[in-house]
Amino acid sequence: MSKTAPDPVTTSASTVRTIRALAAAVVVAAVALVANGLFISRNEPALKDDPAAAYAFYEDRFAPLKDALPATGSVGYFNNLQDQTRPYYLARYVLAPTRILYETPCEIAIGDFYPVPRGYPGKDVNAILRDNGYSVERNFKDGLYLLRRKPGPAPAKEATP
Numbered sequence: 001m002s003k004t005a006p007d008p009v010t011t012s013a014s015t016v017r018t019i020r021a022l023a024a025a026v027v028v029a030a031v032a033l034v035a036n037g038l039f040i041s042r043n044e045p046a047l048k049d050d051p052a053a054a055y056a057f058y059e060d061r062f063a064p065l066k067d068a069l070p071a072t073g074s075v076g077y078f079n080n081l082q083d084q085t086r087p088y089y090l091a092r093y094v095l096a097p098t099r100i101l102y103e104t105p106c107e108i109a110i111g112d113f114y115p116v117p118r119g120y121p122g123k124d125v126n127a128i129l130r131d132n133g134y135s136v137e138r139n140f141k142d143g144l145y146l147l148r149r150k151p152g153p154a155p156a157k158e159a160t161p
Helices: 008-042 051-066 085-094 125-132
Strands: 074-079 099-102 108-112 134-139 144-149
Touching: 051 085, 051 144, 074 085, 074 125, 085 099, 085 108, 108 125, 108 134, 125 134
Parallel strands: 074 099, 074 108
Antiparallel strands: 108 144, 134 144
């Protein structure tokens, strides 16, 4: 039996598809790495073990918000990160003497939201606003918002089994 030569048109098309698939995979990987790098570099002081750098980062982050908070009363605090403990306590520290309550619906609240790259655990910002009855009153940029409770009854919470 004689072997037939491969069809150059079929081989060429197959090679082109393979190259396109590899190029697409490289682009997706590069975008994921850039998004991860931007997230870490943007929040680097808060993610390090250097308390002084973290305090300075949060003081700068919350400085424009301080004047917009009420002089008395309590303010809610909402964050979309999976581990919210450190950002919450740093917010309380830099916004003292304002009383900041963790995920407690108040008339006014702080939205301290970060870009969460795909694949990282985090909460949906729109769901946080909707489920707690808030709308954005003021955007301070970089994910920092002053939130106001929408008029009317509080949204019903779903019962957890």
